[in-house]
Amino acid sequence: MAINNLKTSELYNRCDIGEFDFKSTADLESLPEVIGQERAVEAVRFGVGIQRDGYNLYALGPRGIGKYSLVRRYVEEKAESKNPPSDWCYINNFKQPHKPNALELPSGMGHQLSIDMEQLIEDLHVAIPAVFESEEYRTRSQVIEQELTEHKEMAIAEIQKAAEAKNISLIHTPTGITLAPIRNDKVISIEEFKNLPEKERKQIEEDTELLQERLLKALHQAPQMEKEAREKISVLNREMAAYAVGNLVDTLRKKYHDQTAVIEHLNDVEKDVVEHFRDFLRPLGEKPSFLEAQLTGAEQTSDTRYRVNAMVVRDTDGGAPVVYEDNPSYLNLIGRVEHRAHLGTLETDFTMIRSGALHQANGGYLILDALKVLIQPFAWEGLKRALQSREIRMESLGQMTSLVSTVSLEPQPIPLQVKLILLGDRRIYYLLSYLDPEFSELFKVAVDFDERMDRNLDSQKLYARLIGTMVHDEKLLEFDSAAVARVIEHSARMVSDAEKLSTHMRGLMDLLREADHWARENSHEIVDRVDVQQAIDAADHRADRIRDRVQEEIERGTLLIDTLDTKVGQVNGLSVLRLGNFSFGQPSRITARVRIGGSKVIDIEREVELGGPIHSKGVMILSGYLGSHYMLDRPLSLTASLVFEQTYSEVEGDSASSAELYALISAISGVPVKQSLAVTGSVNQHGEIQPIGGVNEKIEGFFDVCSKRGLDGTQGVIIPASNTKHLMLRDDVCQAVEQGKFAVYSIETIDDGIELLTGMAAGQRDESGKFPEDSINARVEAKLRDFSSKMHAYVTRSESSGEKE
Amino acid sequence: MSELTAETIIRRVAVALDASAQNSQALQAAAELAASLQAELEGIFIEDINLIRLTELPFIREIRPASMTEEPFNIQRMEQELRSLARQQQQKLELVAREKGISCSFSIRRGHIRAEMMEVVTEVDVLTLCGPGRVSEIFSRQPAAFTLRADTTARQQARSAVSVVFGNARNEKRALMAAASLAKRLDTNINVLITAGSDAETDELQREAETILESQTQPVNYSRLIGNQLSDLVLATISSNSQVLLVNSNNTLITGEQLWHCLEQVSCPVLIVREQIAGN
Incomplete structure (x- = not known):
């Protein structure tokens, strides 16, 4: 027998400020390390350190626990020690303009090359017109033209x-x-001609014919003459252009002599400029007319052909990049080729290639939110493809899905070397592990964040420093030691465990900010315990509209809850409702009715499909308990029905199974149950009481009902003994217990609960195997045996009458 | 300028139109002069009787340089082509006249080109002619519309001066005044080519010209055609980069056949200013 009427000290694990060696957070040093996440920190260090394919990280834990901050902190630490990766540029592919070339350069050089090429274009617009306006060119070209004219004239x-x-x-x-x-x-005239002698007429005709043939021949020769002249001019043009461009490109060749790819590109540029020297005869920035562009087939102007699209440029002093992409759409990850509308069509070129997060993070670290990636169409597929192929292949969604086959740019893929870190909750991690076979291959490092940490003196001191660090980082008012203690106590309440502390950083930060707000409202210069309590109460109040309505309806008698007298087959159970981040306890009336039957406990919730599987399991256990506890040598001839009265939504969990058993035992034995007590706790087949969740909310839920009706010292809640360590009850509950107006009992077995609820001994079997007379168990056994005998007699009678018939 | 101004004496500026490329230059020059004098621009399209005649000769074939084809003539096609050509020229004339804000008229004549021209000269105040086309024009009718050289257009030398022949024939100052009016409109130099037998006569003519042009604000350049030969005139016109040449109709340098030689050799339009008839 282990009924324990819990003391106030057992209901609330107070943080003793006497143990603190500071007066306020101003006295505390900042905390350099993250606390309570040792496993996660170790995993991050491992994942960031190992340089093997597939060792990408998935940080799993609830939102707000501080995954991003922790991961970013360790990743940046690692990134700082690394050399900045290469710059990446896209340059024109002169042979296949629709397939721009990727150019890898040492960090910082991409931007410089881009500037140099811009300058080259500007210089070419000066140098090329200069050579073609020179006296030398004019004279040499005029000679060729004059030669042509003379030939024709001759x-x-x-x-x-x-x-x-x-x-x-x-x-x-x-x-x-x-x-x-x-x-x-x-x-x-024809008359004159006819009057001429025939010989002369014939001669004229012959002469005319002959001359006509000569004229035709001369005309036929003209195109050839012009072609030759054109070729001569063309050679002259190339010679002059080559001279102009050669000098300028040589300067760049010297500057980038150790960059083979740049030298090759400059060679291509030189050849192309000579081919397209006429582009430089028009002023800088002036585009060819539409007709000219169509006639010459020019897709790009000189202003763009020779530019360098410095797509990824690194800071030479910075380390490896750490990129967080807030909107991880497919295009934001893989990059995109933009288009501009021109004369009713869309056109593009390599200068309109835009980098994605993978480009920016290449050679470093990319942090993404898993859920955001998964809800963006094709983003997950694109990401995996890039990681698997270890290259960034820029494709539009249309190309990727093969829905569009129009000609567009196909930029040369860029090699990818990135450490990807996904942040997400556990459900997504396990779903991906289960549903996507590639996930485990690509994300070998799980960084599992714990929502709670042990609570002891040392950890409380560390937690105080964490609070101090957050206060200073956020520039909040300082917290005095009592305020810090209250925050720590609330942190334990957040995880519903007096021996643990919450590691949910966002929840903690919210509390600190709100306490700071109330302190300022109260004109306090330092945040004290009252401010913290005010912040907690205000947050609860903002969220407890539904709780108030439930309490109101109980008070008004709409929801039927008895807190006085005794009733047979009726027990006050306790349940927890969770609405968003707010949860509260609600008492529910559980009733049981019994009759002779075929060993069946009917769970009405289950029958109407309002009971979840765990709840149904709890009810089924009851049959096992009744049979094994009372009717070892006879069949259980009982039909019982159990119901959660006035519940209109699904009931899940087995925390009411002990209450249901009490209701059954009361109904079988006919012994009334005290309505001033409420019960929570699950039960196993041996009658042992097992822990449940939400114990604090459940106690407070019943307390609120009783408190409004008036506390008389008889009311209380029965909880599993193993839940005692979870108690962090509200101050008003603790005070009521202290004053003897309310009680919280912890029990270990069903028999403990029976005694508390009925005021009668449950009764243990003696050496002869019998329960003491007038004990509850004896009454139950007697009743069940009576049911069994009657059932047996009924069956025997039925069979006899059946034989006679 | 003399009280007998060009504006008061030139009322009709005619231009001979045919299909040649130089027509545009001639039309422009005539239009500018007409605009400067507020005169009427008169387009004269002459259907060359020779073209009609040669259609009757059965052995004559036309060579079309663009397509390098030969085809025999027939009178219907020739007349249709001439009518089409006349319509084109009339439209061009009307367009230019509208641009310059002057009135215009258009007429078609048929006959021998030169004879018709000579007749027109006697009817209008100014007749604008252009060269009949040098041999290279034959090739220009071929489809070779590409630019060989890489010269920028800005570097191409623009024609500038208005040249005028000034001699001692009767009333040659009419041409000089017309030239002055045109130069003012075009904001360009006047190049006065003096045809005189001696230095003294040259000086006298120059002084006379200076008197006529005394109110002229455009730069005036005087030069003497030493040999009084057509070749000198051509050379002076070309070397001064003239965009137009004005000559009095009774100037001995371009009488008769010399006019046609002159037209063939100078590459700019020639404006023949009719000798002023007393009382006109």
């Missing part, structure tokens, strides 16, 4: 001369030219 002049000798003239017609015989500067 050809025609010879024909003209020959024609004139034969009185034939070259005549322009509206659409061409012709040769016609003339007399006195006039074309001979």
